[in-house]
Each structure stands twice: as structure tokens, then as C-alpha cells.
Amino acid sequence: MNSASIDVLISEVGPRDGLQSIKSIMPTEEKNAWIDALYKAGVREIEVGSFVPAKLLPQMADTAEVVRHAKTLPGLTVMALVPNLRGAQAAIEAGVHKLTIPVSASAAHSLANVRKTREEMIEEVQKIAQYRKEFAPEVKVEAGIATAFGCTIQGLVPEDEVIWMAEQAINAGADESGLSDTTGYANPAQIKRLFRRLKAAIGSKAGAAHLHNTRGLGLANCLAAYEEGVTSFDSSMGGLGGCPYAPGASGNVVTEDLVFMFEAMGIKTGINLDLLFEARKPLQAGVPSEIIYGMVPEAGAPKGFMPATQWGG
Amino acid sequence: MNSASIDVLISEVGPRDGLQSIKSIMPTEEKNAWIDALYKAGVREIEVGSFVPAKLLPQMADTAEVVRHAKTLPGLTVMALVPNLRGAQAAIEAGVHKLTIPVSASAAHSLANVRKTREEMIEEVQKIAQYRKEFAPEVKVEAGIATAFGCTIQGLVPEDEVIWMAEQAINAGADESGLSDTTGYANPAQIKRLFRRLKAAIGSKAGAAHLHNTRGLGLANCLAAYEEGVTSFDSSMGGLGGCPYAPGASGNVVTEDLVFMFEAMGIKTGINLDLLFEARKPLQAGVPSEIIYGMVPEAGAPKGFMPATQWGG
Numbered sequence: 001m002n003s004a005s006i007d008v009l010i011s012e013v014g015p016r017d018g019l020q021s022i023k024s025i026m027p028t029e030e031k032n033a034w035i036d037a038l039y040k041a042g043v044r045e046i047e048v049g050s051f052v053p054a055k056l057l058p059q060m061a062d063t064a065e066v067v068r069h070a071k072t073l074p075g076l077t078v079m080a081l082v083p084n085l086r087g088a089q090a091a092i093e094a095g096v097h098k099l100t101i102p103v104s105a106s107a108a109h110s111l112a113n114v115r116k117t118r119e120e121m122i123e124e125v126q127k128i129a130q131y132r133k134e135f136a137p138e139v140k141v142e143a144g145i146a147t148a149f150g151c152t153i154q155g156l157v158p159e160d161e162v163i164w165m166a167e168q169a170i171n172a173g174a175d176e177s178g179l180s181d182t183t184g185y186a187n188p189a190q191i192k193r194l195f196r197r198l199k200a201a202i203g204s205k206a207g208a209a210h211l212h213n214t215r216g217l218g219l220a221n222c223l224a225a226y227e228e229g230v231t232s233f234d235s236s237m238g239g240l241g242g243c244p245y246a247p248g249a250s251g252n253v254v255t256e257d258l259v260f261m262f263e264a265m266g267i268k269t270g271i272n273l274d275l276l277f278e279a280r281k282p283l284q285a286g287v288p289s290e291i292i293y294g295m296v297p298e299a300g301a302p303k304g305f306m307p308a309t310q311w312g313g
Numbered sequence: 314m315n316s317a318s319i320d321v322l323i324s325e326v327g328p329r330d331g332l333q334s335i336k337s338i339m340p341t342e343e344k345n346a347w348i349d350a351l352y353k354a355g356v357r358e359i360e361v362g363s364f365v366p367a368k369l370l371p372q373m374a375d376t377a378e379v380v381r382h383a384k385t386l387p388g389l390t391v392m393a394l395v396p397n398l399r400g401a402q403a404a405i406e407a408g409v410h411k412l413t414i415p416v417s418a419s420a421a422h423s424l425a426n427v428r429k430t431r432e433e434m435i436e437e438v439q440k441i442a443q444y445r446k447e448f449a450p451e452v453k454v455e456a457g458i459a460t461a462f463g464c465t466i467q468g469l470v471p472e473d474e475v476i477w478m479a480e481q482a483i484n485a486g487a488d489e490s491g492l493s494d495t496t497g498y499a500n501p502a503q504i505k506r507l508f509r510r511l512k513a514a515i516g517s518k519a520g521a522a523h524l525h526n527t528r529g530l531g532l533a534n535c536l537a538a539y540e541e542g543v544t545s546f547d548s549s550m551g552g553l554g555g556c557p558y559a560p561g562a563s564g565n566v567v568t569e570d571l572v573f574m575f576e577a578m579g580i581k582t583g584i585n586l587d588l589l590f591e592a593r594k595p596l597q598a599g600v601p602s603e604i605i606y607g608m609v610p611e612a613g614a615p616k617g618f619m620p621a622t623q624w625g626g
Contacts (some may be wrong), residue, residue, distance in 0.1 A: 187578050220574060
């Protein structure tokens, strides 16, 4: 199977979004083994870590090493999250293919998360894009609009402001801008409305849907985004990083369940479900005390299940 | 709020589908208190039990008593499941407003579940409809096509056979026929295809979507059914009756999460979410050893959440 034949791109964010949200620190060797297993299953874009001060997120201290390993896998897009220019410089030095910058649409969340106003964060995007242009023009830059569907601090986030932030990020030099349901607040009607407006505002620079399953609507929201024309989805193996106080209340959409949904619908992900289930083993081995979620891995694929690549026509 | 103002009907099946799937037997008083609380929250159709031999399902032995209590609640449609004419006679004697008859689309499941071929089951529908016509013409009869999206015994269930079974049930005298994903096999594309075909085949007699969340696709499948024009949904409070071996792998779609999804989208259910959460208390009190699922009850509604009835316009 080659990547040209896929219908949707599943971008695995577990090694970053998942691992940074839990207490356990996964050893570098285990991270690499997990990434190898994801790659073997057909995953072709992985957010392998973030470039942030190790004293803030010790789980991410080895990201440069993990990037170097991931880059040995042919055809894999190696991504990392960077909150500022310093992080971007480190990421580019480590050799990432793509940077993702979190930009909050909520003014309150922006201050709480990165201690910057939204306007200051857009300036940061501009600095990063400028640096990239000068020193690493082949590296892609994505701005993910966080709290795009609501904020746990300020509640409602006006849709005009969400779209305005995405436009500003593109004007500042980002190659693409997607929408993140950081708080698990989104509903399918809102998803359709905002992705439609995003496309109207920034056209083909509209990026991925990064959706959470906090209220159980993760897959319904992905379906809504797909129906609105979104073809790139962030998700996390085992729903890693969920709130431990809520049984089953995983944070990110579970990669295994998302891949199952698309494949069952005849939508090609390029990912082999059985091999994807296998990739849960190195994950669990690396963080033995964490709960690894996933409904399809627990229940098994339906009897007679046929992945999209085996469909006729 | 009156029922004329709702956009979708949520039919609570927990007292039947949920309680018959667990080991605990809920005392009659507790069942009645739970039904009262559901009613208080705005639920206006409840499947309160089934009329089956008490030695097979002791959890359902008090269904006639529960029916009599539920009928004291004005405007509530009181439903019961009946597998055969004898059950229908008992249900009508108890005073139900509506009968639901499970009719398997899978030949293998039909034999395993009711020890009848599919053709014999259609004859049973005919006998029930005839009896109803003679002795209780005001009672509604629904045929729910079980295993409509796949079967754990035979795997694939041909779509032609699903639609054919629904047509036969209507020809036999059922007032409506819906589709049940008994096994949790359905995906959104399949949901849309089959409900479209169902409507083409039996028009306004197309009934409810009865969907399970075994593989996490429950809400996505409800969304797909809604987009295809379905306006009646079965669901179970707390996802009661789920597989205990799979954490979070509830059986039926969770009523609380489904109501949240629709209300957040601006689709009126007539149900108050806070009062619905309150109704979990008598349920939990009645079956203290069971796990009551639900993502929205665990996480809480989003800050600034506005139910559909509070939307302007």
C-alpha cells in the first residue's frame, strides 16, 4: 500500500499529547519501539514529542533523540509541537519534518497555557515562520487553533474569533491551520459550521481536526468533520492522556476506534487494524501503570469485517 | 414543554434491555422510582419490561406491575417487549400502549434467540397483529429488526434480507419497523444506506434506530441515522447492560450522552439534562453492584452549555 492511495490521513499524536499528559515517563527505547510498531501498522504521520523545557515536561526531555530515530523510517512525517521560537529552533536542529504550534482562540486559555496574549502568540508564529523560511524552508509549519470549540475557563469562544485566529496564523506564515477541541466541548453541528467557515476563510490551508472524546462525541465529531471535507485527523493510541477520574473518559479520540470507523465505512486510512492492535503492546510495556483505552480492541472487529482496501471496485 | 415541540424522540429502553442483561434483579419499587425520575426529566417513551417466562428472565417477572405504575404518568408511552403471541396477550392485558417484537434478520440469530425461523417469526407477528386488531386496536405494534447490521453467529447479514424482513413485518400487520444493531457492528455509512433503503421500502412506517455502543460508534451511528431522517432513537440510561469484560464498553447507546449530543446541536429532545443526571441515582440505588456508564455525566456539561430549548429563534 502506498500513501497516495489513502482517503484520510490519521496523524498519531500519542507520543506527544498522550505521554505528556500522564505521570509515567516512557523510556526512550520504549518510545522508539512504539513508534516502530505504529509505522509497521501503516501510520505515516506521528507527533513524536514537544520541544519544551524539560523541567516543565520531563516526559518530553528526550524528544530530539526520538526525532532522530523516527527519521530513519522511510516515508514517515515526523512532527513535534513547539510553543515558541526557541522550541522551533531546537526542533529544526533535531530534524523534524513538520512543526505544530498551539494557538489558543480563547484569550483566557492563551494566557493560562503559554502566558502570552493571542496577539503575542501570533507574533511567535511569525517569528517561527520567518526562521523556518531562512534556515529550513523544507520544514512545514502548522498552527493548531486550541479551544476552538469552547474553553473551560471562559466558556464560549466566539466563532468569529476562532476563524480570525486561523487567518492571522496563516497571514503570519503558517502553511496550514487546523481546529482543536482541546476541552472536549464540540458537537457535530458546531464542527461542521466551523470547518466550513475555516475552509471559506483559508481555503486549502485548512488543516487537521484534533478532537477529544471527553464527552463521548469524539467519533461523531470526526464523522461530522469528514462529511464537511476534512481529510486529516489527529488521534491518540489507547486514548492516552485521558482524565483518570472519569472511567473511559479518554482525552484524545482513540486511534484504533477511529481507524476502525473509517475502514468499516470503506474509507482508506492505509493502516492495518490487526497490526495497529499489536502496537498497543509496546505502548503498554512502556507505561505499565497506565490504562490503555479503546472499544474496538476490547470488543474485537466484527465477524466478517472487511477493511477498505479489500473492498471491490 | 410539550411533546409536540420536540425534534427527536428518545425512547428509554434501560428498564427492559438494560435490566434484563445484568445479574442483579431490581426490586419493583426501585424500578418505579427510576421510571418516575426519567419521566420527571422529560422522557416520554419507556420500554418498561418484557413479557417472557419468569424462569428465563427473572429480572422481568414484575413487568405487569411496572406497566400498571408507568401508566399513571400522563402522556407517557408505556412499551414492552414481547417475543410471541402469549407475551403479547399478557402485555395487552397489563395495559401497555405499545408492543415491540424482536425479529432477527439473521437466520442463525433467529434460531438461537427465539428458536424460530425468520418465517415462523413473521407468522408470530401476524398472529399478534391479528390479536391486537380484534382485542386492543388502540395498541401500537412495532417490529424491531434485530442483527440488522451484522451477526455474531453468521457474520454478514445481506442488506436485501434486512429490508425484506422489515417489509414482511409490515405486511404481517406491524405499524412500524425499525432497525437494531444488536451486535454493535454498524458503521455510519451502513446506517445511512440501510435507513435510506428502509424508508424507500416502507415509507412512514420506518421506525426507530436501536443502536449499541460496543465498538464506540454508538453516537456516530445515531448522528448518521439522524442525518438520514430518523427521528426516533432507543437508548439506555448509564449504558446499562454492557459487557463487563470491556471497560466502558456499554451495550446500548447511553441516553445521557445521546441527549447531550442532540441538545448541544440545537435538536430538541424535550429532556432536561440535569434532571436526567438525577435519574441515575434511583437507577444506581436499585442495582448498587452494577457500573453505570456515561461520559457526559462523568465530565459534566461544558461551561456555558445551552440546551436546544434555550436557543433563540
